[in-house]
Amino acid sequence: MEAQQHTASKDHATLADTFNRDEPRVDWHDKTLWFVRQKRDKAAWQIPEWEHLRETASQIKHNVLANLHHYLLSFEQQAQQNGVTVHWAANAEEHNQIVHSIIQKTGITRVVKSKSMLTEECHLNDYLQAQGIDVVDTDLGERIVQLANEPPSHIVLPCIHWKKEEIGELFHKHLGTPEGNSDPQFLTAAARVHLRERFMTSPIAITGVNFAIAETGEVVVCTNEGNADLGVQLSDVHIACMGIEKLIPERKHLGVFLRLLARSATGQPITTYSSHFRKPRPGQHMHIVLVDNGRSERLGSDDFRNALKCIRCGACMNTCPVYRRSGGHSYHYAIAGPIGSILAPALDMKKNADLPFASTLCGSCSNVCPVKIDIHDQLYKWRQVLAKDGYVGSTKKNGMKGMAFVLSHPRIYRISGSVGRWVSRHMPFLVSNSLNPWAKQREMPTAPKQSFGEWYRTNKRKA
Amino acid sequence: MKVAIFIPCYVDQFYPQVGIATLELLEKLGVSVFYPEKQTCCGQPMANSGFEHLATSCNDLFVENFSGYDYIVCPSGSCTLHIKDHLHASANEPAAEKIRSTVMELTEFLTDVLHIKNLTAHFPHKVGLHQSCHGQRGLHLSQMSELVSPGFSKPQHLLNLVQGLELIPLDRTDECCGFGGTFCVAEEAVSVKMGKDRIADHLHHGAEYITGGDMSCLMHLEGILRRQRSTTKVIHIAEILNAG
Numbered sequence A: 001m002e003a004q005q006h007t008a009s010k011d012h013a014t015l016a017d018t019f020n021r022d023e024p025r026v027d028w029h030d031k032t033l034w035f036v037r038q039k040r041d042k043a044a045w046q047i048p049e050w051e052h053l054r055e056t057a058s059q060i061k062h063n064v065l066a067n068l069h070h071y072l073l074s075f076e077q078q079a080q081q082n083g084v085t086v087h088w089a090a091n092a093e094e095h096n097q098i099v100h101s102i103i104q105k106t107g108i109t110r111v112v113k114s115k116s117m118l119t120e121e122c123h124l125n126d127y128l129q130a131q132g133i134d135v136v137d138t139d140l141g142e143r144i145v146q147l148a149n150e151p152p153s154h155i156v157l158p159c160i161h162w163k164k165e166e167i168g169e170l171f172h173k174h175l176g177t178p179e180g181n182s183d184p185q186f187l188t189a190a191a192r193v194h195l196r197e198r199f200m201t202s203p204i205a206i207t208g209v210n211f212a213i214a215e216t217g218e219v220v221v222c223t224n225e226g227n228a229d230l231g232v233q234l235s236d237v238h239i240a241c242m243g244i245e246k247l248i249p250e251r252k253h254l255g256v257f258l259r260l261l262a263r264s265a266t267g268q269p270i271t272t273y274s275s276h277f278r279k280p281r282p283g284q285h286m287h288i289v290l291v292d293n294g295r296s297e298r299l300g301s302d303d304f305r306n307a308l309k310c311i312r313c314g315a316c317m318n319t320c321p322v323y324r325r326s327g328g329h330s331y332h333y334a335i336a337g338p339i340g341s342i343l344a345p346a347l348d349m350k351k352n353a354d355l356p357f358a359s360t361l362c363g364s365c366s367n368v369c370p371v372k373i374d375i376h377d378q379l380y381k382w383r384q385v386l387a388k389d390g391y392v393g394s395t396k397k398n399g400m401k402g403m404a405f406v407l408s409h410p411r412i413y414r415i416s417g418s419v420g421r422w423v424s425r426h427m428p429f430l431v432s433n434s435l436n437p438w439a440k441q442r443e444m445p446t447a448p449k450q451s452f453g454e455w456y457r458t459n460k461r462k463a
Numbered sequence B: 001m002k003v004a005i006f007i008p009c010y011v012d013q014f015y016p017q018v019g020i021a022t023l024e025l026l027e028k029l030g031v032s033v034f035y036p037e038k039q040t041c042c043g044q045p046m047a048n049s050g051f052e053h054l055a056t057s058c059n060d061l062f063v064e065n066f067s068g069y070d071y072i073v074c075p076s077g078s079c080t081l082h083i084k085d086h087l088h089a090s091a092n093e094p095a096a097e098k099i100r101s102t103v104m105e106l107t108e109f110l111t112d113v114l115h116i117k118n119l120t121a122h123f124p125h126k127v128g129l130h131q132s133c134h135g136q137r138g139l140h141l142s143q144m145s146e147l148v149s150p151g152f153s154k155p156q157h158l159l160n161l162v163q164g165l166e167l168i169p170l171d172r173t174d175e176c177c178g179f180g181g182t183f184c185v186a187e188e189a190v191s192v193k194m195g196k197d198r199i200a201d202h203l204h205h206g207a208e209y210i211t212g213g214d215m216s217c218l219m220h221l222e223g224i225l226r227r228q229r230s231t232t233k234v235i236h237i238a239e240i241l242n243a244g
């Protein structure tokens, strides 16, 4: 696999440690995202049948995943009848090649792209840029991180880690706005002028897809800025890129998801634009690229299949106490947070072996997920897979073996306990030596004179 | 009713007073309690690190120790949940299954089996309740802030029965403290930051004590409190319910 060739870079713990050196910034990041979580809570509480809605969405997706081949074929047939060209890509590379070949045939080199996590997953921008294609992301947040030459740190709020003063500086450098001006309204207006020019001069528009309807062959794209519509309406060629799991059976099911998506994502009742693209305008060409990239493999796994239900709302990130305090980039994968941590190892176990451990398994993610993915259970299951397949370090493994031995031999446990509190020497979190990370910012618990077992034997044991 | 208590390894070794309070409290409430002396651990430290497959003999030992009881009561939501979700024994799966369905966390045993409506406990202090995630989200000891569902809390119900105790409100009622087993050392920076933030919430509302059903979370918070030289202390819920 191509992805396997990446050399191991810094892991989540190291990157999170760096992020935490600036504590006021961590506080700001945490509060900003907690505010989004609170907005989500308020929106959810306005729907008395919220939990029923989540269950319904989960069941619809269950049906889709159980019959995916059928829905995909029906979708393809409908789309073709609508005059759309449908392409199939087995992996990221094929996806990028297909998109490039469509662009190449037009002879055009300027492209606008609205938000699509799939194209992030496939690193489409890098690929196209290497082929001399100039791609501009038109979602404001995405454009900001693009100008900064960074990946998004959040799937819904790509530049949530940027403060407005920093965006002011960035715009000053790249768009020539006056130095020191960080008024959000002013900066948005500046971005609008900048993006308008690109919209007017880019005859090719790439969009993502939020939902694809098998019954009608149409795709639905949800944005708050209307940038997908603007791009597509002004273009001669529309390329919509989607993972094969984006299908829903019928139009009538869309309401369930649209009600959940924006409420879960930002607390809005619905995204400002829910745009349906069914067929090209006269003279326009429309392409849909259906991408597998490991999805069908996951479909075959009972433990991890449900991850394919994800509708990319980002609620699991906003609620995640670890994500809020480590930042999206600490996950070193296109999709950060809890959902990223169960998707990434499926693509590359070696490179992403740290991610399922970047969690306390608190379970808040599974509780907010609008399609009820068992995220924290999957994190636990990934840990088992990674340890079994040898992706967990040998020191840890040997420590675990030693611990397992003592804990299955009560006499040894009891003796080693009385000799200076066994736990303090062997518990992975309490190993008492100068390098112990526990003690960096925390005091060690003090060992009592007697363990409970010893107390019991002295005071309670019935002869 | 034949009841055994399971005292998790780190409680046994570091917080014997929690085990003692659990035992005394149950006896006060008229339960005759058995303590199988060969018990060690639920196996979670291995399993949460990905080494569930190394926990087999630890699991067998657990089944050997805890077979033949009507209930197994444990003063830890996390260890209880681990047993409930992951205890298996290839040699005696029916026994493991029985244990999985009869193991109970202390506060749920008090509210759901003993139906406790009053207590003699006396604890005249301002107390913050830390809802440990495994007890709350795993065992459903209380309503979860993420879900649109009616409010309830088993530990809070019990604390409200304690004379003199004033339960303080919190800004974030059920955010994780960052302990997370090996997470607390593997992800030291985030773990400590999470703990500091939880503590700040309790201190901001004037807590003299932070209580909860899991000594592991409290041990982590205690480590930070002591480093900060705070006068606020941690105390397991069993100690409060058994106080006075």
Ligand code: SF4
Pocket (backbone or CB within 6 Å): A264, A309, A310, A311, A312, A313, A314, A315, A316, A317, A339, A365, A368, A369, A370, A371, A372, A373, A375
């Ligand atoms: S896993 Fe669930 S909560 Fe997270 S982004 Fe996907 S749909 Fe949203």
